[in-house]
Amino acid sequence: MTNVIEDPETGASYGGEAVLRAAKALDCFTREAPRRTLLDLTRETGVPRDTLRGILNTLVARGMLRVDADETYQLGFAWLQLAFLRRQQMQARDVALPIMRGLVDKLGETVILSTRVGDQRVHIEYVESPQPVRRLAQIGNGGPLHVGAAGMALLASLPRTERDDYLARVAADASAVRDALSHVQREGFAMAVGSVNPETAAVARGFHTKAGECFAVTVSCPTERFTKSLETSCIGAVKTAVQRLELILGAGQ
């Protein structure tokens, strides 16, 4: 696909490349590094400085970046507005929330809904356990797809070509991940007990919507509460919950 976009009406041509570069610059901001200078961004994106400055100016003008007097950039507040709208507008979230609340009522543990964004699994909604010590969740929290119950459940649900592409690009030990994924597919759920975080246990299952989006529902709790009995209940309850979601949202319609 060419990145030059030509407008047949005006004859002007636009570099779609600039949008890709803008996105690349935005991805340079992380929780660990929320403030970046023009120099940082130039180095990390590989985009020539003057070109990048124009792109960054545009993002600042539209509230997607902020800049201070010494050309240090931060993410802009427009993303908060867009995220807020996105959350309000997600249809899958509306359907999933009551079902997630039902799961929390039944199991007493935190339930998280996640989806894939690029190469990450991202938490997009959650209902927390009422217990004082519980798994905490954060909207937008991201992690690699091949780590943890939610990510593995998503990875197992992806179309084969997308999964293979991801593993080829990202997973250091692709064959170990593949073995684990076969297990997830056979069992119908993914589980991680103290493997990602020693304090956390999680059970997850993925599903598709009619629109082709992939989600995972995860129950997660402190490892010391994850008894054999809870494990069995979680597996059963998550499977049932996802079946209901598939019925309402799913490709089987």
Next chain:
Amino acid sequence: MSEKIVRIVDRAATIMAAFGASSVSLSLPDLSARAGLAKPTAFRLATVLVRLGWLEQQAGTGAYTLGNAALHHAHTLLGAIPMRGVLRPVMETLRDEINETVVLSLRDGDFRYNIDSVESRHTIGQTQQIGVAIPLYAGAASRVLLAAQPNNAVQAYLARTDIRAYTGATLTQEAVLLQELRSIRETGVAVSAGEFTSGAHAVAALFRQGDETAALHFSIPAGRFSPELAERCKSALLAAAQALHA
């Protein structure tokens, strides 16, 4: 400093801004009209945005909705705001106590931004203006943040700012504003009624943590607002601020 704008990036931002409370999904003709692009051009741009996760395209209708990339950037952004982490449990406690929506806002330059909110459990409520630039003179939370500034900064702000009404209720007279700021500094709280968005009342207070300041306000639809509720909100906010600053 060069203020050159890269047009295609600007148009991508315009497409994103086209989605709002009433525009959940937009067709290609909608997008091309909003972005000022011919349909094939808009289609190619939208395709890039779908690839980036900025937009999603619905399989059946081909219509576009906002994508999930915004969730990720918002999460990164919020992670760099310590006040948000500090105040989130305070907001939840306040919401549990009063059962009205609590909003956290910060000052950035000459504007206030609502950063985060904890919703009331009522079925009727005001949609919050999250991430939108709000002038520092309009509304209780704005004035709380303005009042926290030293006097010379306040005077300089008023001198360079064109104070205009957003609704019939916006306070625009400088003398009245200055009186209001004095009152906020004395009492620690501010109240306003529908100054930025009609229909919602606000009761606000300042919260500090080291060098950082933020405003928390209750956002209450006019139908549920009363002087008694305002007093309860003020007490709750002041108590929470005191507990934090202790």
